[in-house]
Amino acid sequence: GNAPPGVDPEAFSWFQTVDTDHSGFISVKELKQALVNNNWSSFNDETCLLMINMFDKTRSGRIDVYGFSALLRFVQQWRSLFQQYDRDQSGSISFSELQQAFSQMGYNLSPQFSQLLLARYAQRSPNPSIQLDRFIHICMQLQSLTDAFREKDTALLGNIRLSYEDFLAMVVTRML
Numbered sequence: 001g002n003a004p005p006g007v008d009p010e011a012f013s014w015f016q017t018v019d020t021d022h023s024g025f026i027s028v029k030e031l032k033q034a035l036v037n038n039n040w041s042s043f044n045d046e047t048c049l050l051m052i053n054m055f056d057k058t059r060s061g062r063i064d065v066y067g068f069s070a071l072l073r074f075v076q077q078w079r080s081l082f083q084q085y086d087r088d089q090s091g092s093i094s095f096s097e098l099q100q101a102f103s104q105m106g107y108n109l110s111p112q113f114s115q116l117l118l119a120r121y122a123q124r125s126p127n128p129s130i131q132l133d134r135f136i137h138i139c140m141q142l143q144s145l146t147d148a149f150r151e152k153d154t155a156l157l158g159n160i161r162l163s164y165e166d167f168l169a170m171v172v173t174r175m176l
Contacts, residue, residue: 038091
């Protein structure tokens with residue numbers, strides 16, 4: 001068949017391949033099998049779920065061809081950004097590249113915080129680095145939490161006072 005209006009024909013073709021159960025929808029499991037990092041590893045479950053939720057307009061836990069087409073554009077934009085920050089073209093982002101990426105994206109984060117993210121999201125190795133899926137995950141979470149912080153930091157001071165429960169509510173409502 002032909003691609004529906006507004007859907008890239010290549011995305012439509014890929015959708016049909018990825019929709020292994022022919023349900024007309026892509027599940028987290030199907031998406032995980034379709035997306036790969038630069039080292040050919042599959043995207044992790046958390047990132048796939050985050051993206052499904054982002055493009056799932058019906059809150060059904062799966063996406064239709066329109067959502068899949070938008071998701072592919074989204075991933076391609078992140079892949080381009082990732083490749084810009086992967087200065088040594090290694091296929092992953094090192095600590096120094098992550099620091100540079102945050103700085104260029106407008107985040108003023110300490111080396112200790114970047115190290116914490118690396119410890120949390122990188123595969124264990126002598127030289128830990130971040131794959132594309134984890135980079136997308138980190139950036140989406142950072143953006144969401146930054147938005148939540150800015151809602152409270154109306155004077156743009158970079159500091160806020162809030163109760164523990166307000167903090168929890170802020171985080172829980174932003175967890176995708």
